[in-house]
Amino acid sequence: MMAALDAFLASYGxxxxxxxxxxxxxxxxxxxLAANMFTLGTGGFMAVGAYCSVYLTMxxxxxFAVAVVAGGLLAAAVALVIGAPVLRLRGDYFMLxxxxxxxxxxxxxxxxxxxxGGAIGIYGIPRYTETWQLVLLVLIxxxxxxxxxRSYFGRSIAAIRQDDVMSEAMGVNVFGQRLxxxxxxxxxxxxxxxxxxxxxxxxxxxxxxxxxxxxxxxxPILGGVNALLGPxxxxxxxxxxxxxxxxxxxxxxxxxxxxxxxxxxxxxxxxMSLLSWRPRKAAARRPSTQGAx
Amino acid sequence: MPAAQLELWQVAKRFQGVVAVxxxxxxxxxxxxxxxIGPNGSGxxxxxxxxxxxxxxxxxxxxxxxxxxxxxxPHKVAALGVARTFQNIRLxxxxxxxxxxxxxxxxxxSASLLDVLFGLPAVKSSxxxxxxxxxxxxxxxxxxxxxxxxxxxxxYGDRRRVEIARALATKPRLLLLDEPAAGMxxxxxxxxxxLVLAIRDMGITVLLIEHDIEFVARVSDHIVVLNFGRExxxxxxxxxxxxxxxIEAYLGTEDA
Numbered sequence: 001m002m003a004a005l006d007a008f009l010a011s012y013g014x015x016x017x018x019x020x021x022x023x024x025x026x027x028x029x030x031x032x033l034a035a036n037m038f039t040l041g042t043g044g045f046m047a048v049g050a051y052c053s054v055y056l057t058m059x060x061x062x063x064f065a066v067a068v069v070a071g072g073l074l075a076a077a078v079a080l081v082i083g084a085p086v087l088r089l090r091g092d093y094f095m096l097x098x099x100x101x102x103x104x105x106x107x108x109x110x111x112x113x114x115x116x117g118g119a120i121g122i123y124g125i126p127r128y129t130e131t132w133q134l135v136l137l138v139l140i141x142x143x144x145x146x147x148x149x150r151s152y153f154g155r156s157i158a159a160i161r162q163d164d165v166m167s168e169a170m171g172v173n174v175f176g177q178r179l180x181x182x183x184x185x186x187x188x189x190x191x192x193x194x195x196x197x198x199x200x201x202x203x204x205x206x207x208x209x210x211x212x213x214x215x216x217x218x219x220p221i222l223g224g225v226n227a228l229l230g231p232x233x234x235x236x237x238x239x240x241x242x243x244x245x246x247x248x249x250x251x252x253x254x255x256x257x258x259x260x261x262x263x264x265x266x267x268x269x270x271x272m273s274l275l276s277w278r279p280r281k282a283a284a285r286r287p288s289t290q291g292a293x
Numbered sequence: 294m295p296a297a298q299l300e301l302w303q304v305a306k307r308f309q310g311v312v313a314v315x316x317x318x319x320x321x322x323x324x325x326x327x328x329x330i331g332p333n334g335s336g337x338x339x340x341x342x343x344x345x346x347x348x349x350x351x352x353x354x355x356x357x358x359x360x361x362x363x364x365x366x367p368h369k370v371a372a373l374g375v376a377r378t379f380q381n382i383r384l385x386x387x388x389x390x391x392x393x394x395x396x397x398x399x400x401x402x403s404a405s406l407l408d409v410l411f412g413l414p415a416v417k418s419s420x421x422x423x424x425x426x427x428x429x430x431x432x433x434x435x436x437x438x439x440x441x442x443x444x445x446x447x448x449y450g451d452r453r454r455v456e457i458a459r460a461l462a463t464k465p466r467l468l469l470l471d472e473p474a475a476g477m478x479x480x481x482x483x484x485x486x487x488l489v490l491a492i493r494d495m496g497i498t499v500l501l502i503e504h505d506i507e508f509v510a511r512v513s514d515h516i517v518v519l520n521f522g523r524e525x526x527x528x529x530x531x532x533x534x535x536x537x538x539x540i541e542a543y544l545g546t547e548d549a
Contacts, residue, residue, distance in 0.1 A: 144410055147409055147410055147411075147412055148409060148410065151404070151409040151416060151420075152395070152398075152399060152402045152404070152409075152419075152420065152423075153406065153409055155392065155395060155396060155399070156396065156399050158385070158388075159385060159396050162385050163383055163385070165347065165367075165383075166379065166383040167396070168347075168366070168367040168368050168371075169345055169347065169367050169368075169371060169376075169377055169379075170371060170376075170396050170397050170399060170459065170460075170463060171368050171371035171372055171397075171399055171400040171463050172368055172396070172399050172400075173368045174368065175366075180406075
């Protein structure tokens with residue numbers, strides 16, 4: 001049994017790690033998305049966390065765990081600073097502002113040679129991140145999201161997503177909750193940045209750009225924001241799909257794009273809404289018969 | 294907590310030059326039902342939105358028991374004990390009746406975020422307590438059997454009741470009802486009138502906007518009439534009904 005697992009990890013270890021890392025990131029983005037914040041700041045937060053943790057382990061010799069947590073905390077602090085003005089913006093403008101943040105971080109990474117290695121990036125980062133750590137973190141994230149969702153905070157977050165004006169009139173501190181979620185999302189993204197840096201031996205400015213942010217946003221949207229396992233399903237699916245489409249590199253991007261389009265058009269609730277399709281229809285029918293009585 | 298007294302003094306609101314509320318002064322006396330009536334576009338809902346903090350005022354004072362609330366964020370106004378229902382019902386359609394009402398209990402939950410994340414017993418006791426309170430409110434407004442039904446499938450009248458239950462779940466001292474009887478049939482309106490009087494007798498000040506004059510006359514202690522963003526009359530139902538300016542606002546002048 002163990003031998004079989006070892007053999008599996010030997011050939012697919014990188015893919016497994018990538019799936020776990022992206023799952024963790026998906027839950028980080030979910031925190032923002034759950035309150036209707038379509039953030040493109042994820043790449044920026046990851047970069048902050050990555051460079052900070054790498055600096056701590058390589059330059060200052062800090063322990064790995066401390067470095068990752070510090071990277072997450074720095075990203076959270078940045079989220080707190082930019083969150084206060086940015087969260088006052090609505091929809092498209094919020095997206096643009098968070099995208100601008102990611103770009104600013106990328107440009108800083110490109111030019112602050114002493115810390116980031118400039119355009120060349122940083123090579124030879126020790127590989128500290130291990131599969132069991134990622135599994136553990138994913139389980140913790142799953143539990144926290146589970147506990148949050150079923151609590152009254154989960155209820156108020158869902159209410160903010162659907163009608164923030166009403167939520168505020170009912171006594172929910174909408175701005176406070178959004179800011180907390182944005183900061184938490186920044187923390188997770190920063191932590192994932194640190195973990196990713198210590199997995200790939202290398203970090204460079206192009207690792208954490210717009211594309212990374214869009215990908216991260218796609219995970220929970222494709223999987224489903226309303227389901228606990230939605231971000232996990234979306235992250236694993238989106239990570240594995242390009243591997244499955246490897247037979248044709250030309251068709252890969254096209255098929256990937258088509259698939260995303262299909263999910264968005266036909267399953268607005270994400271892939272996980274397939275599971276609750278039937279019961280929801282039945283539930284919708286029940287009250288109408290009651291009205292007829 | 295005792296019923297709250299609401300005082301508006303020369304409150305005004307403009308939207309890019311369009312005067313929605315010109316100058317409104319009114320008092321909702323503690324423990325009474327005050328009705329705000331007037332033709333469409335006379336500024337009733339805008340006034341209500343200013344009271345609840347959704348719109349900042351351009352001028353004037355809004356005082357709740359003497360404290361100016363005109364500059365407060367909506368959730369802070371709610372925390373002072375002001376709850377409301379919406380003219381265009383605002384419920385979470387896919388959620389159950391109970392889940393919708395529980396949102397009103399949000400600020401009375403005592404478990405912290407850490408309690409929640411680590412699954413401490415405080416979460417359960419707080420949730421059980423608020424659930425019981427909300428179920429009692431469903432009973433009060435008469436929709437207890439609909440507890441687990443998704444709100445989207447409820448009748449118009451029942452959805453208005455869910456909104457009232459949700460507002461009551463915030464434990465208000467002042468309840469604002471924006472056209473609570475709209476779309477209700479005769480029997481439903483009668484039951485609603487009894488409910489409004491029961492809410493008043495619970496020690497909650499009520500300010501309501503309503504077009505149905507019979508309904509208003511039945512429940513109100515005091516009526517304020519608005520037209521073109523100003524109050525044009527105020528008094529008891531009997532007094533207001535006889536005022537020429539009110540008849541003119543509603544029916545127009547004879548020689549027009």
